[in-house]
Amino acid sequence: MLTAESMTGYDLVKYFDGSVAFVWQAPHSQIYPELRRMEAAGLLEAEVVARGERAEKRIYSISSAGLAELRSWATTPLTYPPERSAHRLRAAFLEWSTYEAARNQLLEHRNHFTRALRTWEHMIEDIEAVRVPLLRRRLERNAEEQAEAIVAFKAFAFRAELARAKLEIEWAKEGLALLDHLEAAGVPLAGEAAAVPTDAP
Amino acid sequence: MLTAESMTGYDLVKYFDGSVAFVWQAPHSQIYPELRRMEAAGLLEAEVVARGERAEKRIYSISSAGLAELRSWATTPLTYPPERSAHRLRAAFLEWSTYEAARNQLLEHRNHFTRALRTWEHMIEDIEAVRVPLLRRRLERNAEEQAEAIVAFKAFAFRAELARAKLEIEWAKEGLALLDHLEAAGVPLAGEAAAVPTDAP
DNA sequence: GTAGTCATGTAAGAGGTTACATGATTAG
DNA sequence: CTAATCATGTAACCTCTTACATGACTAC
Numbered sequence: 001m002l003t004a005e006s007m008t009g010y011d012l013v014k015y016f017d018g019s020v021a022f023v024w025q026a027p028h029s030q031i032y033p034e035l036r037r038m039e040a041a042g043l044l045e046a047e048v049v050a051r052g053e054r055a056e057k058r059i060y061s062i063s064s065a066g067l068a069e070l071r072s073w074a075t076t077p078l079t080y081p082p083e084r085s086a087h088r089l090r091a092a093f094l095e096w097s098t099y100e101a102a103r104n105q106l107l108e109h110r111n112h113f114t115r116a117l118r119t120w121e122h123m124i125e126d127i128e129a130v131r132v133p134l135l136r137r138r139l140e141r142n143a144e145e146q147a148e149a150i151v152a153f154k155a156f157a158f159r160a161e162l163a164r165a166k167l168e169i170e171w172a173k174e175g176l177a178l179l180d181h182l183e184a185a186g187v188p189l190a191g192e193a194a195a196v197p198t199d200a201p
Numbered sequence: 202m203l204t205a206e207s208m209t210g211y212d213l214v215k216y217f218d219g220s221v222a223f224v225w226q227a228p229h230s231q232i233y234p235e236l237r238r239m240e241a242a243g244l245l246e247a248e249v250v251a252r253g254e255r256a257e258k259r260i261y262s263i264s265s266a267g268l269a270e271l272r273s274w275a276t277t278p279l280t281y282p283p284e285r286s287a288h289r290l291r292a293a294f295l296e297w298s299t300y301e302a303a304r305n306q307l308l309e310h311r312n313h314f315t316r317a318l319r320t321w322e323h324m325i326e327d328i329e330a331v332r333v334p335l336l337r338r339r340l341e342r343n344a345e346e347q348a349e350a351i352v353a354f355k356a357f358a359f360r361a362e363l364a365r366a367k368l369e370i371e372w373a374k375e376g377l378a379l380l381d382h383l384e385a386a387g388v389p390l391a392g393e394a395a396a397v398p399t400d401a402p
Numbered sequence: 403g404t405a406g407t408c409a410t411g412t413a414a415g416a417g418g419t420t421a422c423a424t425g426a427t428t429a430g
Numbered sequence: 431c432t433a434a435t436c437a438t439g440t441a442a443c444c445t446c447t448t449a450c451a452t453g454a455c456t457a458c
Contacts, residue, residue, distance in 0.1 A: 003297075008436085008437070008438090009437075009438070009439095010435095010436060010437050010438075011436095013437095014436095020290070020293070021283075021284070022284060023284055023285075023286050023289035023290050023293060024284065024285050024286065024287075024289075024290045025283035025284055025285060026418085027418085027419075027420085028437095028438080028439085029418090029419080029420080029421090029439085029440080029441095030417085030418065030419090032437095032438060032439060032440095033439085033440090036439095051426075051427075051436080051437075052426060052427050052428090053426090053427095054425090054426060054427095055425080055426045055427070055436085055437070055438095056437090056438095057436080057437060057438085058437095058438085070297055071297055071298075071391065071392050073297075074291065074294060074295070074297035074298040074302070074391075074392055075298050075299055075302035075392055077305065077306065077309065078287050078288060078291060078306065078309075080313055081287070082222075082226035082446090082447095083222070083223060083224055083225065083226055083362075084224075084225050084226060084446095085224050085225065086225075086279050086282070087279055088224035088225075088358045088359075088361055088362065089221070089224050089225045089358075090275065090279060091354060091357055091358035091361070092221070092224060092354060092355050092357075092358035092359070093275060093354065094275070094350075094354040094357075095347060095350050095351050095354055096204075096271055096272055096274075096275035097272075097275040097276050098276055101275070101276035101277075104278065105278065105279065108278065108279075112281055143389075145387075145388060145389065146296060146388060146389065146390075146391070148383065148386070148388055149295075149296050149383050149388045149390065150296050152379055152383065153292060153293060153294065153295040153296055153379075154293050156292055156293075156295075156375065156376055156379055157289045157290075157292035157293035158293070159372070159375070160289055160292070160368070160369075160372045161284075161289065163368050163371075163372065164365070164368065167361070167364050167365065167368055168361075170364075171360070171361045171364065174357065174360070175357055178353055178354075178357055182349065182350050182353065185349070186346075187346055187347060187349060187350045188344075188346065188347065189347075189350065190272065190347070191272050191275055191276055209408085209409070209410090210409075210410070210411095211407095211408060211409050211410075212408095214409095227446085228446080228447075228448085229409095229410080229411085230411085230412080230413095230446085230447080230448080230449090231445080231446065231447090233409095233410060233411060233412095234411085234412090237411095252408080252409075252454075252455075253454060253455055253456090254454090254455095255453090255454060255455090256408085256409070256410095256453080256454045256455070257409090257410095258408080258409060258410085259409095259410085283418090283419095285418095
């Protein structure tokens, strides 16, 4: 982000929430110390600027070492992190739930990704029309011949999440249909048993 | 997993790698201490069994408190963790890479999920045919009327990952096509610039 | 005897979450 | 004056990764 524009940690947090956060989130409690570490490592340079009469702020820019590090990161092969999805795990053991809780879970899943889908769609439109402020500044800083690639890669990354959202919505629907089918067939779930007290005959 | 069969931490690690690990991975260094903690919390019971003359092993079973906890977990709403995908992040900033590195990245992505796809397909077949040992034992322990649901939920969870793998393969292909298009159009990437030394005219 | 499997741990450190904490500046 | 925004931290805690560490049992 600092290759697009020099800015404070505060700005970084803000812009994060509006763009990069859709693929990589970080709270300010991670960003501020990290900026200090990167500055100490020579990857960033900080300009301390007065803010009013008493306060100060640090405007960070990327250094040439930082640029080299960025290029290095961009060309290093990535590994695949271990799978860890609470939602899939839950789905695999839905027999321990109740029909009500299972349905709520899947409805919430569908709603969550329906909202996400709308966000992604708008985001991709905004990217392709260069309505995203930080992207605009990035294009101004770069050779015009690269503009197409810069925009295309952002849209490319976000389209994956768009497709993912569609997938999750369909998956949730499939799950809801499965629950309907099982309940109609009179299949009991283990979670319901918990509702039956032990003092039953 | 302990509701399907009582077993040692070692067994748990083994079975993890063959089934649950596809949605939730954990190394033995996490599993052993966790079993101890859960036993201390009364969720599990351990039977210490001699193994040969000198060695011992601990066979864990789930307690009634553990079952209650499991049911509680199964019915508690899940939250959505912050997005954090190194691959999407990388994709969004591919202009900092080189065509070669970017292609390798996407080819590796395609290969990774092609392998995953095959694994999922076999896994789902094995689940539906009840060829998975732990699943078989789970069905033996449960009322026959629940068998359909137990199998269906496992297949349901895994189908999501199957669909995900297909999505990732398509996405990687799209990315490769994009790279071909950009390179053919003569668009330079920032990573290539690093190859041009500063002592150029 | 030896290689493979069974079996169980510990520990340092990285990365991330959540909560606590503070205070200046600016717009109305 | 007061609320919103700008701005920057710290710290406890949890989870997970990676590496270190050990040794018994069993089949060949």
